Each structure stands twice: as structure tokens, then as C-alpha cells.
Amino acid sequence: MIQRILPGLFLSLFVLAGQADDSGLAEMDEMLSAGDNFVVAASFRDRRRAQSLADGLTLSHPPVVRASEIAGATWHRVLVGPVMPEEEASVIKRLESLGIEGGWVLRADIEHSPEPPNDGRQAVDQDIAPPLRGLRIPGSPATFPATSPAPGTMESRYESDFNPVRLKKKSMDFRVPGKKSNPGRWRTDIASEFRVFREPGLNDLPGFHPSVSIRTEYYRTWNGGNDIFAFVPFYRRDGEDDERSHFDIRELTWVHVSDNWELRTGIRKVFWGVTESRHLVDIINQTDNVENPDGEEKLGQPMVNLSLTRDWGVLDFYLLTGFRERNFTGENGRPRLPLLVDDDDPVYESPAEQYRTDFAVRWTHYFGELEVGLSHFSGTSREPRLLPDLDTDEFGIPTDGVLIPVYDVIDQTGLDAQYFIGDWAWKLEAISRSGQGDRFSAATFGFEKTFVGIFGSRGDLGIVAEYLFDDRGERAPVIGEDDVALGFRYTLNNPADTTALLVWLYDVDSGEYLMTLEASGRLGENWKMILEASMFNGGDETNNDFVSILNAFDDPESELGLFQDEDFLKLEFVRYF
Amino acid sequence: MMLKQLLLAAILGVPLCLSAETPEEKGLAIAVEADRRDQGWVDMRVTMSMILRNARGDENHREMRLRSLEVIEDGDKSIMVFDTPPDVQGTGLLTFSHKAEDDDQWLYLPALKRVKRIASKNRSGPFVGSEFAFEDLSSQEVEKYTYRYLRDEMANGLDCFVTERYPTDRYSGYTRQITWIDKGHYRIQKVDYYDRKDKLLKTLTFSGYQQYLDRFWRADSMAMVNHVNNKSTELLWQEYNFQTGLSDRDFNKNALKRTR
Numbered sequence: 027m028i029q030r031i032l033p034g035l036f037l038s039l040f041v042l043a044g045q046a047d048d049s050g051l052a053e054m055d056e057m058l059s060a061g062d063n064f065v066v067a068a069s070f071r072d073r074r075r076a077q078s079l080a081d082g083l084t085l086s087h088p089p090v091v092r093a094s095e096i097a098g099a100t101w102h103r104v105l106v107g108p109v110m111p112e113e114e115a116s117v118i119k120r121l122e123s124l125g126i127e128g129g130w131v132l133r134a135d136i137e138h139s140p141e142p143p144n145d146g147r148q149a150v151d152q153d154i155a156p157p158l159r160g161l162r163i164p165g166s167p168a169t170f171p172a173t174s175p176a177p178g179t180m181e182s183r184y185e186s187d188f189n190p191v192r193l194k195k196k197s198m199d200f201r202v203p204g205k206k207s208n209p210g211r212w213r214t215d216i217a218s219e220f221r222v223f224r225e226p227g228l229n230d231l232p233g234f235h236p237s238v239s240i241r242t243e244y245y246r247t248w249n250g251g252n253d254i255f256a257f258v259p260f261y262r263r264d265g266e267d268d269e270r271s272h273f274d275i276r277e278l279t280w281v282h283v284s285d286n287w288e289l290r291t292g293i294r295k296v297f298w299g300v301t302e303s304r305h306l307v308d309i310i311n312q313t314d315n316v317e318n319p320d321g322e323e324k325l326g327q328p329m330v331n332l333s334l335t336r337d338w339g340v341l342d343f344y345l346l347t348g349f350r351e352r353n354f355t356g357e358n359g360r361p362r363l364p365l366l367v368d369d370d371d372p373v374y375e376s377p378a379e380q381y382r383t384d385f386a387v388r389w390t391h392y393f394g395e396l397e398v399g400l401s402h403f404s405g406t407s408r409e410p411r412l413l414p415d416l417d418t419d420e421f422g423i424p425t426d427g428v429l430i431p432v433y434d435v436i437d438q439t440g441l442d443a444q445y446f447i448g449d450w451a452w453k454l455e456a457i458s459r460s461g462q463g464d465r466f467s468a469a470t471f472g473f474e475k476t477f478v479g480i481f482g483s484r485g486d487l488g489i490v491a492e493y494l495f496d497d498r499g500e501r502a503p504v505i506g507e508d509d510v511a512l513g514f515r516y517t518l519n520n521p522a523d524t525t526a527l528l529v530w531l532y533d534v535d536s537g538e539y540l541m542t543l544e545a546s547g548r549l550g551e552n553w554k555m556i557l558e559a560s561m562f563n564g565g566d567e568t569n570n571d572f573v574s575i576l577n578a579f580d581d582p583e584s585e586l587g588l589f590q591d592e593d594f595l596k597l598e599f600v601r602y603f
Numbered sequence: 604m605m606l607k608q609l610l611l612a613a614i615l616g617v618p619l620c621l622s623a624e625t626p627e628e629k630g631l632a633i634a635v636e637a638d639r640r641d642q643g644w645v646d647m648r649v650t651m652s653m654i655l656r657n658a659r660g661d662e663n664h665r666e667m668r669l670r671s672l673e674v675i676e677d678g679d680k681s682i683m684v685f686d687t688p689p690d691v692q693g694t695g696l697l698t699f700s701h702k703a704e705d706d707d708q709w710l711y712l713p714a715l716k717r718v719k720r721i722a723s724k725n726r727s728g729p730f731v732g733s734e735f736a737f738e739d740l741s742s743q744e745v746e747k748y749t750y751r752y753l754r755d756e757m758a759n760g761l762d763c764f765v766t767e768r769y770p771t772d773r774y775s776g777y778t779r780q781i782t783w784i785d786k787g788h789y790r791i792q793k794v795d796y797y798d799r800k801d802k803l804l805k806t807l808t809f810s811g812y813q814q815y816l817d818r819f820w821r822a823d824s825m826a827m828v829n830h831v832n833n834k835s836t837e838l839l840w841q842e843y844n845f846q847t848g849l850s851d852r853d854f855n856k857n858a859l860k861r862t863r
Binding site for chain 1 (some may be wrong): 655776795
């Protein structure tokens with residue numbers, strides 16, 4: 027073999043160029059010397075087409091046609107050169123000016139191919155075909171088999187793709203300066219939701235609640251991705267509850283990104299924390315309570331947020347310009363307390379009411395397997411106290427009444443941490459709050475352990491165990507003063523991304539418990555089905571007279587008793603556009 | 604016997620030092636050389652289409668964008684973001700791979716605006732329902748395995764080194780992998796994965812290698828076939844862009860949250 031006696035420099039070029047046909051080989055030997063590079067203008071199966079292109083080009087380096095063996099087929103390349111490295115760009119440019127885009131450099135580069143091939147087969151290297159970038163149809167298996175295509179397919183694909191006219195349309199610059207901007211796109215999803223309540227409840231309410239919602243997202247970036255704009259409006263129309271029919275701007279935001287800081291302005295959503303059963307530390311956004319009683323849905327919060335990224339972590343400053351009131355279900359809304367919350371006339375501690383500007387700061391960092399967040403919030407509490415406002419009869423006995431939300435100004439310091447040991451994740455959230463009566467503390471801590479491929483299946487089972495504590499004890503207006511949460515998350519790892527989460531929250535003192543199930547999976551590419559169920563159990567049954575209801579409301583042993591008859595099942599279908 | 608070998612070596616011109624190399628040394632040398640040849644790409648952007656096929660031939664599709672940053676002294680950094688299916692659009696995965704320790708990985712859930720860290724042990728599980736495990740798609744640093752050269756063999760029509768490698772990660776889902784690396788350009792052509800019971804579980808085949816910046820070889824297609832359940836996943840890579848000006852600031856939790 028001629029290759030065996032050639033110096034390695036030349037050999038490398040042959041590896042790249044493929045095995046030229048015999049007549050071409052000798053010419054190539056003479057033509058090429060160490061380090062010589064050629065610009066490949068185009069490649070053709072048909073030699074005559076290659077020749078006619080070469081003949082038609084007027085260049086300082088007269089083009090030549092050379093045959094190469096690629097994947098068992100002979101290709102005729104139109105080569106321009108030899109060119110010096112500094113000439114390459116100008117030759118490619120010159121070709122472009124003649125309407126031939128996608129010229130690439132065939133390089134005799136010793137560094138990348140130092141070894142002589144072991145045998146002649148080396149040269150039959152299918153991968154040295156001209157670059158095929160941007161010329162394919164995604165997701166079409168017929169065009170892209172994993173193995174080498176049949177000769178027929180290959181030929182037709184190359185025939186059509188490698189004429190200069192087509193190449194012109196599909197630029198092949200693979201060294202893109204800067205970053206790309208997104209010129210803007212809309213995405214919409216529409217969901218229909220059906221909720222069924224098992225019992226009419228204390229207020230004798232309808233059991234079937236249908237509802238529809240729409241969420242749209244507009245997103246665009248400019249300035250090479252350093253400026254981002256997003257707009258996300260949301261609207262729900264509920265068949266039963268006027269209070270649940272609501273509109274919200276989830277996001278209307280401009281983000282400017284710089285080297286080690288980001289400025290985020292507008293209506294946004296922020297999440298802080300690590301635990302699963304309760305989100306103590308998370309405080310920036312108001313809960314969209316009518317959307318879902320589990321507190322996971324949030325209302326958009328207006329803010330200016332400066333985020334600094336440093337070696338010692340991420341430091342965020344928040345200026346929260348304006349307050350969002352918590353929404354509550356109306357007369358026919360469910361699940362609801364037997365006493366209606368009158369959110370038309372809330373009480374604010376701050377004279378500025380909902381126009382008070384609040385502040386928050388948060389630092390997060392990680393040290394190997396330990397993640398830490400430290401935060402402070404100073405402003406109007408997102409969580410109102412609910413005070414009864416009663417009508418009484420002539421004997422002073424309450425006959426009717428509503429609950430009035432009271433928004434105190436609070437200071438809350440929060441800590442969240444997460445530590446991983448193998449497949450164990452240990453989690454902690456703790457807060458200390460002043461401003462709502464005496465200063466108090468609360469914490470949630472526990473672990474999540476995941477069994478990957480449980481019982482030899484593809485699925486993962488995650489077990490969550492958390493303890494919820496509040497040092498106000500029975501005076502705490504919320505669930506979680508001395509509770510245990512146990513959760514099972516099963517992920518099927520199937521193409522439909524089916525998951526199910528079962529959570530059991532048990533109040534150690536009162537024996538009450540709450541069970542929730544959440545399961546979801548995709549149907550086809552554009553539909554998703556979500557199933558949710560909530561079951562309230564334990565606690566004392568409440569008689570359906572106003573005094574009993576009031577007593578139950580005041581009873582520290584009964585957090586869930588009032589929800590006894592509010593068990594429900596929710597089925598939601600989401601269509602993505 | 605010895606004399607005969609010497610004589611043979613002299614006749615064939617084979618340097619003796621080669622035979623002194625142990626299979627372990629040779630296996631490592633191949634991995635180091637492959638790694639050395641792929642140094643200097645700085646950063647990369649690419650889009651991926653994933654086609655999941657079950658035994659009946661039903662298909663599921665996913666589209667993703669990947670950007671990565673080369674980190675010479677440690678493992679590479681990357682962010683992968685989903686474009687489809689639409690219910691997971693904007694979901695992102697940030698990975699800091701490390702040579703010696705376990706990789707750090709965070710998942711961003713756009714609906715909740717929540718960044719969740721993924722425990723390193725969970726990376727042996729399937730990636731988005733595909734036949735690829737998280738660990739199959741992580742940066743393949745030399746230090747993540749120990750090696751043993753087995754033999755020379757043809758694969759994908761190319762003369763290859765066949766090397767066995769053993770994951771150093773104690774949480775890996777594999778006991779060993781057999782790799783075929785072509786001698787011409789040190790590109791990985793094929794990988795056989797053996798599960799914890801040392802049974803052949805999957806085969807990954809690379810095809811359509813193309814050279815970028817006259818230097819870096821990247822495959823257009825990676826096809827993973829599961830021999831146990833007869834499912835397969837094909838990963839098609841498109842629009843490779845190198846040296847696009849990415850830096851550390853594009854690879855942190857803030858960057859993960861803003862990419863959608």
C-alpha cells in the first residue's frame with residue numbers, strides 16, 4: 027500500500043479525505059504538502075456536475091475536482107486550494123459571494139490524526155462525509171436509522187442535499203458568535219376541571235363543581251439573551267363559585283442579565299424552601315387559595331429583585347411593591363369553612379394597607395452535598411389571622427357572622443437546609459416570626475429516601491417523612507403544630523411520565539388526619555390528565571348550628587373537624603397548544 | 604520460547620515496550636488519548652431530539668436544548684432544557700460533573716419555580732422515561748472509570764480498540780461497560796452496558812460522526828437498545844455550535860431558572 031510508505035503527515039490527510047480513486051491519488055500526492063488545506067466548495071455523486079461547477083468558478087486558486095470514497099460510494103469534491111490558514115475565511119467568503127454557501131476546510135492536521143491507519147479499511151470512513159448540519163427532519167426515523175443507511179437512501183439524501191442551491195438556503199456556520207435571542211413565542215394551555223364532593227357538607231352545597239381555566243405564556247429575549255420579557259396571564263371560570271372565577275397576572279416581567287448580577291422587575295413568582303409537607307420559609311408570593319387549598323398555587327407579586335451571584339453564593343434583594351390579598355372561596359365555593367371569609371374589607375396593621383412596600387433578602391449557597399438558604403422578610407404577613415365578626419340576638423347569642431382577614435406587619439427569619447447522604451436527602455426548614463402576637467418559631471424537618479428501580483421495575487419509589495412543629499402549640503392557627511407527614515411518591519419512568527404522590531398528614535395531639543393523593547400522566551403528546559383526592563378524617567363531628575360551628579372553630583383540638591364533609595375528588599384534563 | 608518471541612519481534616519490527624504494557628495501562632492510555640483529543644472545544648450548544656420506541660414500535664418524542672462548558676481541571680458543566688412535550692417545556696437540568704466526587708445535579712420545575720437537587724444515587728434511573736440513564740448522559744470523564752484493554756475488533760466498519768471499563772461511582776447501575784473506540788480518531792463507536800447482575804442490559808451505538816472546528820468529532824445519532832425489554836431510544840443531535848461565548852454565568856441556578 028502506498029500509504030505505508032508515506033510520512034504520517036500525508037497519511038492523516040488521506041484518513042480525512044477518504045481513499046481517493048487511483049488516478050486522483052497520484053495527483054493528490056504531488057499537489058499536497060505538509061499542512062496543506064483545501065476548501066471544499068461542494069460534493070457531488072455525479073462527476074460532471076462537480077466539473078461544471080469547478081469550471082464555472084473564477085477564483086485565485088483554480089478549483090479542482092477530486093474523487094473520494096465515502097461510505098462505499100464515490101464522491102466528487104470541488105476543492106479550492108491549497109490555502110494558507112489565514113486565507114481560509116476569505117476563500118469561503120468569496121465562494122459565498124458566488125452563491126456557494128457552506129464551504130468547509132479539509133485540513134491536513136497532524137495533531138488530530140497522528141496514527142497511520144492499520145489497514146486500507148481505515149480510509150473507508152463514512153464519517154468524513156461533508157458536514158450535514160441543519161439538513162435533517164427531526165423525529166423521522168426513516169431518514170435517520172441508527173446504523174448506516176442503505177446505499178440507495180444515502181445516495182438520494184446526498185444528491186438532494188449537496189447541490190449549491192440548497193446549500194445556500196441552509197447556512198452551515200458552526201461557529202456562531204455571541205448567543206441567540208428568542209424573537210418571541212406564545213404558549214397556551216386550556217384545562218377543564220371536575221371536582222366531586224362526597225357530602226353536601228355543613229352548608230348543604232352542591233357536590234359537582236366543573237370549571238375551566240386558560241393560561242398563556244409570552245416569552246421573548248433580546249440583546250443576545252441578556253434581556254428577557256415574559257407575560258403569563260391566567261383566568262379561571264368556575265361553574266359554582268364566583269369567588270373562584272378569577273383573573274391573575276402570574277408573570278409580567280423584565281429580566282436583565284449581567285456578568286454576576288441579574289435585575290428582575292415586574293410581577294413574578296418566587297419559591298424558597300426544601301420540605302414537601304409544608305412551605306414555611308416560602309413567603310414572597312400570596313397563596314392563590316381558591317385555586318387549590320393545598321397552598322401550592324400562588325398569585326403574581328410585583329417586585330424589583332436584584333440577584334448577585336458570587337463565589338460565596340447567591341444573594342437576592344427584594345423590594346416588594348404592593349401587597350396581594352389572599353382570596354377565599356365564596357358562598358357556593360368548596361372546600362370551605364362553615365363561616366364565610368369576608369375578604370372585601372380586610373384589616374391591615376399598616377396604614378398604607380395593600381400599598382405598603384415590603385423588603386426581603388435571601389442568601390443561598392451549597393457546600394458539596396449541603397445546600398443552605400438564609401432569609402429575612404419584613405412586611406405584611408401573607409398569612410392573615412381570621413377574626414370572627416358576629417351578629418348576635420337580643421340575648422347576646424351569636425346567630426350569624428363572617429371571618430375578617432387581619433394582616434399584621436411581621437418580621438420573619440427563615441433557614442432552610444438540605445443534606446444528601448447517598449440516596450437520603452435530609453431536609454430542614456425553620457422560621458422565627460414576630461408581629462403576630464408573641465414571637466414564635468416553627469420548623470419542618472425530615473428526610474426523603476428514594477428507591478431507584480424498586481422491585482426490579484423501572485419505577486422509583488420515594489418515601490418522605492417529616493415532622494411539623496410550631497411552638498405556639500394549640501394556639502397555632504394552622505395545621506402543623508405537632509404533626510407527622512408521611513408521603514410516598516411513585517414515578518413510573520414511562521414515556522407518559524406517570525407519577526403518583528400519596529401524603530398522609532397526622533396530627534399527633536388531636537388524632538385528626540388528612541390524606542391527599544395526586545397522580546398525573548400525559549395522554550399523547552399534548553394532553554395531560556391530573557387526578558387529585560383529599561380526605562379529611564378524625565376530629566369531632568360538628569353540629570350544623572351556628573354556636574357549635576363557632577365552638578369548633580375555637581377548639582384547638584379540632585383543626586380539620588370543620589372540613590369533615592369536604593372530601594373531594596378532582597379530575598383535570600389539560601390541553602397544551 | 605523467550606528467544607523465539609524476541610526473534611519474532613525483531614522480524615516484525617514490533618517494539619518490545621508495547622508488550623510490557625498491561626491491559627489496564629493500555630485501556631487507560633486509550634481513554635486518556637480520547638480525552639486529550641477532545642480538549643479545547645471551550646463551549647457548545649446543540650439541540651437534541653429523543654425518540655422513544657417500545658417493543659411494538661410506538662413512538663414518543665422529546666425535544667431538548669443542551670449547552671455545555673468545558674472545564675479542564677474538573678468535570679464539564681451543562682444545562683439541558685426541554686422544549687417538548689409541552690407539559691414539561693422549560694424544565695431544566697443543571698449538571699456540574701466532577702472528576703473525583705459525585706456530580707452535582709439540579710432540576711428546575713417551571714410551574715413551581717422550584718429548583719430541586721437530585722441525589723447522586725438516583726442517577727442510575729431512567730432519564731425522562733427513556734432507555735438512557737442519567738449517568739449515561741453525564742460527562743464521561745476519564746476518572747469516572749477504571750479500564751482494561753481487551754482486544755482489537757471491527758465495529759461500525761472501523762478498526763477499534765475494545766476496552767472494558769468499570770464505574771468508580773458506587774451508585775452506578777452497571778458493573779461494567781465494554782467500549783469500542785476507533786483507532787483512527789479515538790471516537791466511541793459502541794458501548795455494551797452490563798447491569799448489577801453482570802447481564803448484558805443495553806447497547807449504545809454511535810453513528811454519523813462529523814468533525815467540527817476541524818477537530819472535534821460529534822455523533823449525529825446515539826441509539827440505545829435495551830435487550831431486556833426490547834425498547835429503544837434514539838438521540839439525534841442537531842445544530843452543533845462551538846465556542847459561542849458561554850461562560851460560568853450561564854451555568855448556575857439563576858441561569859437554570861431563566862432558561863425556558
